[in-house]
Amino acid sequence: MYLKNIDLRHFRNYEKLTLAFSPRINVLLGRNAQGKTNLLEAIYFLAMTKSHRTSNDHELLQFKAHHGQVKGEVQREQGPVKLQLDLSAQGKKALINHIEQARLSQYVGQMNVILFAPEDLDLVKGAPSVRRRFIDMEFGQIDPQYLYALTKYHAVLKQRNQYLKLLAHKEAHDRLYLDVLSEQLAEWGSQVIVMRQRFITELEHYAQVVHEQISQHNEKLTFDYKCSVKDFSDMSVTELKEKMVAEYHDLQTNELKRGVTLLGPHRDDLRFLVNGQSVHTYGSQGQQRTTALAVKLAEIDVMKDQTGEYPLLLLDDVLSELDGQRQTHLLKAIQDRVQTFLTTPDMSSIAKKLIKQPRVLRIEDGQVTVEEEGQKVELTAAQQARVARKMQRDAELNAFLGLDAQGKTQPTLPTQVFYPTKKKH
Numbered sequence: 001m002y003l004k005n006i007d008l009r010h011f012r013n014y015e016k017l018t019l020a021f022s023p024r025i026n027v028l029l030g031r032n033a034q035g036k037t038n039l040l041e042a043i044y045f046l047a048m049t050k051s052h053r054t055s056n057d058h059e060l061l062q063f064k065a066h067h068g069q070v071k072g073e074v075q076r077e078q079g080p081v082k083l084q085l086d087l088s089a090q091g092k093k094a095l096i097n098h099i100e101q102a103r104l105s106q107y108v109g110q111m112n113v114i115l116f117a118p119e120d121l122d123l124v125k126g127a128p129s130v131r132r133r134f135i136d137m138e139f140g141q142i143d144p145q146y147l148y149a150l151t152k153y154h155a156v157l158k159q160r161n162q163y164l165k166l167l168a169h170k171e172a173h174d175r176l177y178l179d180v181l182s183e184q185l186a187e188w189g190s191q192v193i194v195m196r197q198r199f200i201t202e203l204e205h206y207a208q209v210v211h212e213q214i215s216q217h218n219e220k221l222t223f224d225y226k227c228s229v230k231d232f233s234d235m236s237v238t239e240l241k242e243k244m245v246a247e248y249h250d251l252q253t254n255e256l257k258r259g260v261t262l263l264g265p266h267r268d269d270l271r272f273l274v275n276g277q278s279v280h281t282y283g284s285q286g287q288q289r290t291t292a293l294a295v296k297l298a299e300i301d302v303m304k305d306q307t308g309e310y311p312l313l314l315l316d317d318v319l320s321e322l323d324g325q326r327q328t329h330l331l332k333a334i335q336d337r338v339q340t341f342l343t344t345p346d347m348s349s350i351a352k353k354l355i356k357q358p359r360v361l362r363i364e365d366g367q368v369t370v371e372e373e374g375q376k377v378e379l380t381a382a383q384q385a386r387v388a389r390k391m392q393r394d395a396e397l398n399a400f401l402g403l404d405a406q407g408k409t410q411p412t413l414p415t416q417v418f419y420p421t422k423k424k425h
């Protein structure tokens, strides 16, 4: 799949932006603080309904704006799909082909993205929560059942923790209600764990292949899923649920003392081992990077396996973080099969030989100009008319969004814009 175009309104430092993308490599070129990551964030947001760098949607709205919008058309094998997210102080609305979705979990999965930023090196070094978030974000995209079970699990977990605190402070006394919550938590938790295990096994398989190649067959990567419920592998969901219920029972005194839930997927971890040794503890910086890269590249294959299509790849400042050999591996892995968006402050830091005919999007202070193979394209009369019609529709939308409240002057029609030269796909 690939994203054909995007349309932003009041998103971060973009007041209004309409862009067409290359189905292959798009380079987001610009100095610091111009809006490169903001544009990647918009693509990620369009796919996930969430930003990768904030949980506060309000930060995504342009300063002082009350409404914002991200729209785009994703080309999938079975045809194009129009995605739209509307943001306002009241919350967000998600639309697929103009139809509003009752639940965000119904919307997620239409477009699959993998984002790789320098912080992803924290995947190996960071706290267990970083790895849990990674598993949840990636697996949630490809399996709506997982996302659903996880959302339910977290809702019950929150309730159970609140109730444990009430019991601990003697403000509540009903232990039977705690048992009901434990049962529900085990119900959703057992499903999450079994699905996580399946995903991790598949990811491990692909990561091993990539890792072997990068390390030139000298090292073997293995995963160790550290589930807070011990010895659960080979158990069915029902067996695991029963085991969890029994363990909650045994843990009750301790949980009441601490006022928190001590068992369940919210306490899981995933450890990486190279030749049997923990990369977290003993790995060199290079080994940690290779591991993170192998895991990220493996995700591309897992998504292809699960969904039948390659996801989009968003690379924020990672090429400059990787040495020549790892850069080559990364670029070879994506070549011609994965639509890629990569940010860079200058073209010289990327291996030009490996990146064929990128579309270069030059970003300056929330404005983007497109250069395809360095060419600027003059518009024909028909194209100008099309742009005029689009601007008319935009003006109507602006009016709808309340942007013309002060009767600001309408934008004038450009006589020249940068326009894609590629054929329609």
Ligand SMILES: Nc1ncnc2c1ncn2[C@@H]1O[C@H](COP(=O)(O)OP(=O)(O)OP(=O)(O)O)[C@@H](O)[C@H]1O
Pocket: 011, 012, 013, 014, 030, 031, 032, 033, 034, 035, 036, 037, 038, 039, 059, 060, 061, 062, 063, 345
């Ligand atoms: N909600 C917002 N409204 C308007 N501007 C914003 C908003 N959030 C962030 N910005 C601005 O966006 C700019 C940062 O953009 P971005 O993070 O995309 O930079 P970048 O091009 O990726 O830079 P770098 O190369 O340093 O990573 C900052 O100038 C910041 O003030």
Ligand SMILES: [Mg+2]
Pocket: 036, 037, 038, 316, 343
């Ligand atoms: Mg950035």
